[in-house]
Amino acid sequence: MGHGLVEEDVSDEKLLQSVAEGDKAAMHIIFARHRKRVFRFIQRLVRNPAIVDDLVNQVFLDVWRSANRFESRSRVSTWLLSIARFKALNSRRERLHEGIDQEDALGIVDEGDTPDAALDRKETKDILRACINKLSPAHREIIDLFYYRESSVAEVSEIIGIPQATVKSRIFYARKQLARILVGAGLDAAATP
Incomplete structure (x- = not known):
């Protein structure tokens, strides 16, 4: 069961190459690695908590579909956030009446x-x-x-x-x-x- 070790060592770029070749396991690792960051990022841009999960899923669906279009000039995490930003801004245009500002990560007490x-x-x-x-x-x-x-x-x-x-x-x-x-x-x- 040395599998966990392997995924720690594999770079995002390598994983994304595998994703581009249709490797679902690699996609799962990318998702596990970046879901939280993408979630928090979208949560700050979109005030409606009900749609955050949906947008996160759309981001990773895009990653799955367009992994072959990734250009390694940027980091994978940066690329993910630019997709997330695009999704979030589009959803905001569609729903101009934003909900209340959710208590965000800044409210967490030590x-x-x-x-x-x-x-x-x-x-x-x-x-x-x-x-x-x-x-x-x-x-x-x-x-x-x-x-x-x-x-x-x-x-x-x-x-x-x-x-x-x-x-x-x-x-x-x-x-x-x-x-x-x-x-x-x-x-x-x-x-x-």
């Missing part, structure tokens, strides 16, 4: 916190999240990808499909805008990402 500190942290995060939600969609997306998903400038450029220089200036303006909103909300600019 087990080691005292109740007071946890509440403090959660309140700060809630204020921060509310402020981020006031940004323009383009700025919100940049902050989300760059700071919360820790994507590199190159990855952000690929996922959104804009030049790296544009990513950098957008990050710069998004931070300035966010700092202004935070100060207005009574949070020190030091709390910005």
